[in-house]
Amino acid sequence: MNADPFRKLAELTEEALITCKAELSMLPDGNLICWHDKNGRPHYYQAYCDLDGTYRRKGIGKKPAVLQAMARKGYLEAAQDILEGNLAAITQAQAAYVPCDxxxxxxxxxxxxxxxxxxxxxxxxxxxxxxxxxxxxxxxxxxxxxxxxxxxxxxxxxxxxxxxxxxxxxxxxxxxxxxxxxxxxxxxxxxxxxxxxxxxxxxxxxxxxxxxxxxxxxxxxxxxxxxxxxxxxxxxxxxxxxxxxxxxxxxxxxxxxxxxxxxxxxxxxxxxxxxxxxxx
Missing domain, CATH: 3.40.1350 (Trna Endonuclease; Chain: A, domain 1)
Structure with a gap:
């Protein structure tokens, strides 16, 4: 029941965002791509750009550790996007909030x-x-x-x-x-x-x-x-x-x-x- 009910929410969101970014920095480069063949079987690839900017794509279907890391990266990137949007919304709400007392x-x-x-x-x-x-x-x-x-x-x-x-x-x-x-x-x-x-x-x-x-x-x-x-x-x-x-x-x-x-x-x-x- 704080005079600013959004303060704790903002702190928790910032902490989650920091944790999310820290883990993302340790994951492999690139993005996860999934392609389904005519039989409906999924094929997973790691898409990335090498040091000279050339686009690369390599199969990782038989590399479960890499596949899991890329899936985790996609999950965290989506979470980061939500958290950043929430933090912006909380900041706006804090500025506009007037206690109804x-x-x-x-x-x-x-x-x-x-x-x-x-x-x-x-x-x-x-x-x-x-x-x-x-x-x-x-x-x-x-x-x-x-x-x-x-x-x-x-x-x-x-x-x-x-x-x-x-x-x-x-x-x-x-x-x-x-x-x-x-x-x-x-x-x-x-x-x-x-x-x-x-x-x-x-x-x-x-x-x-x-x-x-x-x-x-x-x-x-x-x-x-x-x-x-x-x-x-x-x-x-x-x-x-x-x-x-x-x-x-x-x-x-x-x-x-x-x-x-x-x-x-x-x-x-x-x-x-x-x-x-x-x-x-």
Whole structure:
């Protein structure tokens, strides 16, 4: 589900083309010719030009190794022609491709849509087609999105800090959380933001809540100030509460650590692709 769904295909095609050309360079010169006599029997020849440019043709019907090599050469030449055409087509597609996601759809909307929440306008089934997601995951993601849109209790803690609006209209507290939300949207991962849950008698609100393939919930906490001793102390206290209820890093909790409340895009994408999406 990469932002460029053609990149991996282009890489595989280029690798196949290199392998094809390398093997062709080791095969005999010329082309394979087949002629059938009046009885329908095939006669195989190797047609080539010698060093002075003279056209030559010699029978290879009784030379199975040479015949096999010439047949292999013809096969690889046809494969090379297809691969080169495919690579050109992929390159053209890469240049023209526009992701069918919230960000790019919103960019094409007029001023009348500015500032309006667009989460009710999105069509997950349409977007998923362009991401090449298999049918089973596509079905589950649609179910997860229905779950994400159901009413839920959100944290009312410090509402004055909810100053940043995600593309789906959700108000968030930090630029890093906003970036995580937009990357989740890019990968078509439905979520609930700061959903209130009861853990061991304590009211907790993980940054992001997801629904796994079995309908159970799991969580992502962005811990963005691990260079602050006071913050680390509070984190350890929250983690202890979660773990007392079996919500831990090896079970239903994912921690994304950072310092200075800053996070790299690559780190977010890695967590989404390796730790979140396999559970959906």
């Amino acid at each position: 919230t960000e790019h759809i919103n960019a094409r909307l007029g001023k009348a849509f500015a500032g309006l929440p667009t989460d009710q306008l999105e069509n997950t089934q349409v977007a998923l087609v362009f991401l090449g997601i298999n049918e089973d995951l596509q079905r589950r993601l649609v179910q997860h999105e229905q779950w994400a849109r159901e009413p839920y209790e959100r944290s009312q803690r410090y509402p004055e800090n909810l100053t940043l609006r995600a593309s789906n209209g959700t108000m968030m507290r930090s630029k890093s959380e906003l970036l995580i939300a937009e990357r989740l949207a890019r990968f078509q991962v439905p979520y609930r933001y700061e959903q209130v849950i009861m853990v061991g008698g304590c009211e907790m609100a993980p940054d992001f809540t997801f629904q796994d393939r079995n309908g159970d919930e799991f969580y992502l906490e962005f811990c963005g100030m691990m260079d602050d001793p006071g913050y680390v102390k509070g984190f350890k206290s929250r983690r202890q509460i979660y773990e007392s209820a079996g919500i831990c890093a090896w079970n239903r909790m994912i921690y994304l650590f950072a310092t200075g409340n800053e996070i790299d895009l690559e780190d977010i994408d890695e967590v989404i692709q390796k730790k979140i999406m396999p559970r959906l």
